[in-house]
Amino acid sequence: MDKPLFNALLQMGDDSLVLGQRLCEWSGKAPTIEVDLSLSNLALDLIGQATMLLDYAGQVEGEGRDADRLAFHRDAELFRNSLMVEQPNGDFARTVMRHFFFATYASALYEALSKSSDETLAAIAAKAVKELRYHSEYAAEWVVRLGDGTEESHSRMVKALDWHWRFIDDLFEDDADWAELAERGIVPLRATLRGNFGKRVAQVFGEATLEVPGEVWPLTGGRQGRHSEHLSLVLAEMQVLPRAHPAATW
Amino acid sequence: MASQPSSDVIEQRIFDVLAQVPDPEIPAVSIVDLGIVRGVSIDGDQAAVALTPTYSGCPATHAIELAARLALDEAGLEAVTIRTVLSPAWSTEMISAEGREKLRRYGIAPPVESGGPAECPRCGSRDTHEVSRFGSTPCKALWRCNSCSEPFDRFKCH
CATH class of the missing domain: 3.30.300.130 (Fe-S cluster assembly (FSCA))
Incomplete structure (x- = not known):
């Protein structure tokens, strides 16, 4: 098995899966019906991407596991998602700030991956990048609207920013397996995407009257399976039915 | 045979x-x-x-x-x-000319790859605005016509 590729696919697939599951928690109780529809549609795209990435991970592993098996029958410490995506939704400000950071990172990543030397990954990425660009634009509009909104919305966006900023390093972390894949031309080093990410954040924050924070003590470890307590709780809800009835089909 | x-x-x-x-x-x-x-x-x-x-x-x-x-x-x-x-x-460019016409007749503004506002599928006005970037399905956004006031779905350019 190509272990570095398997791990990289888990990192990407788990990011999409866990964030998609988090966004689904808004279904039926978002601030407006338009936002409700939007968050569910964002989740749908992410879960679709996760299905393709995890199915491919299962093929690379070669032990007969598919996306469902990997999603529902794996414990939290075997997940490779970033810490940011597993954080509780908080208020709408925090959800939208997280989505802005994640979609801006992920659209840059998938843009580069669409030129990957791995054909399957390139095809998945070419599809995903179009969706994630739309996500990034949608979230950026909300960051501006709320940041440059009322005193209340501005202060909530500042709090949201403070909450998420410490997870940015984790989002961009390149582990040894990822670095090996980068050398083989399969993935870009995430560090190379950081410059454009910073420029985009500064530009949107400028419009949103938000300040880019200085250095903070970063929290990392998600890519190695060292998660916050929040992941096991979100997985418990997601996995309970297939674990209770492992052979059930629709 | x-x-x-x-x-x-x-x-x-x-x-x-x-x-x-x-x-x-x-x-x-x-x-x-x-x-x-x-x-x-x-x-x-x-x-x-x-x-x-x-x-x-x-x-x-x-x-x-x-x-x-x-x-x-x-x-x-x-x-x-x-x-x-x-x-x-x-991509939406793969939708045929016939498909676009059928969408319009059905009340869904077809995608306009060159950008710009959607054309209201009911009255044909271009004086329209986006209400929500997401609509009833992943492929559509919600718009409203300023001329005839009707809300309508627009096929997103993708």
Whole structure:
């Protein structure tokens, strides 16, 4: 098995899966019906991407596991998602700030991956990048609207920013397996995407009257399976039915 | 002994059958109109249809494959296989001119790849605005016409 590729696919697939599951928690109780529809549609795209990435991970592993098996029958410490995506939704400000950071990172990543030397990954990425660009634009509009909104919305966006900023390093972390894949031309080093990410954040924050924070003590470890307590709780809800009835089909 | 039909005839027959399969969420257009049927390949006596998903997570993807399978079976084309292709990624440019006209008549503003505001599918006005970037399905956004006040779905450029 190509272990570095398997791990990289888990990192990407788990990011999409866990964030998609988090966004689904808004279904039926978002601030407006338009936002409700939007968050569910964002989740749908992410879960679709996760299905393709995890199915491919299962093929690379070669032990007969598919996306469902990997999603529902794996414990939290075997997940490779970033810490940011597993954080509780908080208020709408925090959800939208997280989505802005994640979609801006992920659209840059998938843009580069669409030129990957791995054909399957390139095809998945070419599809995903179009969706994630739309996500990034949608979230950026909300960051501006709320940041440059009322005193209340501005202060909530500042709090949201403070909450998420410490997870940015984790989002961009390149582990040894990822670095090996980068050398083989399969993935870009995430560090190379950081410059454009910073420029985009500064530009949107400028419009949103938000300040880019200085250095903070970063929290990392998600890519190695060292998660916050929040992941096991979100997985418990997601996995309970297939674990209770492992052979059930629709 | 009857001669085998040529591959062109078989290909046309398969396309004709699939052109009768409606999209499950927008039944006014067929899966051929939407560009979801990427092509038919014929290799000896084996024919295969290539389908492509519109959005990664579109819940209609499985329903479309099932509907295509049933239509082919009913037409006596049980041996034709169906496979999913991701590359090149589906884009709204793959929607046929006929498909765009059918969308408009159904009340959905077709995508305008050159950008700009949507044309109201009811009164034709271009004085319209976006209400929400997401609508009732992954492929649509919600718009409203400033001239006739009607809300309408717009097919997102993708």
